[in-house]
Amino acid sequence: QEGETVIIYKYRGIPGQFRNDGTLEPADRSLAIAGRDFLVQPMVRRLSDPLFEEDLQGVEGRVFFVKLRQLVFEGRGLRVSEEPGSIIDPNVPGQDFAQSPETYPEAVIAFEAEYYSLPTTTFAYLSGAFDPNNFTRPIFSRNLVVRR
16 A cells, blocks of 8 residues: 555664654754764654654665565465455465454464665655555565464
8 A cells, every 4th residue: 555665774863752652753963972862773664654754864774665465375385475465364365354354364474575775765755756566676585474
């Protein structure tokens, strides 16, 4: 879904200054001494999260986004689902459980995460021209599982 892209980054946060979600307020890039003036905090947010734009002022290093696709059983192995953004029965694909997760039949959801590096970290690009579908060569991918 548009705006639901998962973004991974690190940013400089001001020690002791917390926002409503428990994360640190972003620090100005002019603050110089790590550990005293700022702390580098790892972060995962959706592109649509309004705090992401605030965090960009203190970004430290590269920014990545992730494409997630569920792994479903096929024969004796697993295959990547063709349906991004949906959660289906891994044994009998068909029903989408994204809207009713309490009826999902398994204890875990297995998925493939593909990691891509963003060419720029300007919010104008990320809120305008950025299209995850234009990225086809991930830096790396991992199979992961999350307990529901």
